[in-house]
Amino acid sequence: MPVRRIPPEAFGPTLRAARAAAGLGLREAARSIGIPSSYLHALEAGQRCPSRTIAERIAAALAVDEAARVILFSAAVTGVGRDHPARTETGAWT
Numbered sequence: 585m586p587v588r589r590i591p592p593e594a595f596g597p598t599l600r601a602a603r604a605a606a607g608l609g610l611r612e613a614a615r616s617i618g619i620p621s622s623y624l625h626a627l628e629a630g631q632r633c634p635s636r637t638i639a640e641r642i643a644a645a646l647a648v649d650e651a652a653r654v655i656l657f658s659a660a661v662t663g664v665g666r667d668h669p670a671r672t673e674t675g676a677w678t
Contacts, residue, residue, distance in 0.1 A: 589633045591659035596630035598655045602646040603628070616645040636660045 603613045603624075610628075614621040618641060626632040627642075634642065639660035643653050 589659075589661055591627075591630055591633045592655060593630070594655050595633075595659040596628045598652050599642065600628045602642075602648045602652050602656075606646045608646070613645065617641045633659045633661045636662050 603610070606613065608616065610624055611621045614624040617624065617638070619638060623632065627634060634656075636657075639656050642648070643656055648656060
C-alpha cells in the first residue's frame with residue numbers, strides 16, 4: 585500500500601492566501617483549476633499533496649508569486665494522480 589505524502593506545513597495556508605489574493609471563492613477557484621472543490625479544500629487543509637500537473641494548474645489559475653510557487657511545487661508529487669504513468673492523454677487509465 586502506498587504511503588500518502590504529507591505536504592509542508594506552509595502549503596495549505598499559502599494556497600488559501602493565494603486563492604484569497606486572487607479574489608476567488610473555493611468553488612470558483614476549483615472550477616478555474618479544473619478540480620473538484622472538495623479536493624481543493626483537502627489541499628488547503630493540508631490533507632493532500634497535488635500532482636505536479638495540478639500544482640502547475642493552481643499556480644497558473646491563481647497567478648501565484650515566486651515564493652508561493654516554491655511552496656506549492658515543494659508539495660507536488662510526481663507519478664501520481666493525473667501524472668500517473670498508466671494514464672492516457674485524456675486522463676483514462678490504460
